Amino acid sequence: MDLWKCDVCGYVCEAIQAPAVCIKCGVGSEHFQKLNEVQSQLLYDSERTNDQHIKIIALAAELIEAAKIGIEENLDPGCKKVFEIVIKDAWEIKQLAKAELAGHQKKGKF
Ligand SMILES: [Fe+2]
Known part of the structure; x- marks a missing residue:
């Protein structure tokens, strides 16, 4: 099973060959690029950390x-x-986690 990434929307799927249609944005198989071994491992290795940031x-x-x-x-x-401090600090935590996830996306770790 290989990983295929849509070059239009970034959707990634596991498949033997490129899907006929992207289930996210609807483009055809010509828009899917097969991720190489290094890219695939990077994505799988980052999955747990990404899930922690989402949590x-x-x-x-x-x-x-x-x-x-x-x-x-x-x-x-x-x-x-106290509640006002919680709102401010929790919002900052959310922004930190979002920024980290955005960085992961830029590096192909998402
Ligand atoms: Fe797509």
Whole structure:
């Protein structure tokens, strides 16, 4: 099984030969490039780390939602201040993880 990457949208699939149609963007098989062994290994090796970054983004989003609920409840100024810090810090964490994933994409690790 080889890895094939669509040169239009970047979708990657495992297949024996290039798919007839890209399931993501609809272009034909002529737009699929077979990844070589080094490129394929890089992609597989990065899969676990990419999944961790995606999980961190999701957890940070949950933190932001929880803090927003806390702010809405408006119990006291001390609580509100903590929730505001959580929102700011969780947003920064999300941006860090997104930037790392964007870097992985540029390096063919996604
Ligand atoms: Fe595509």
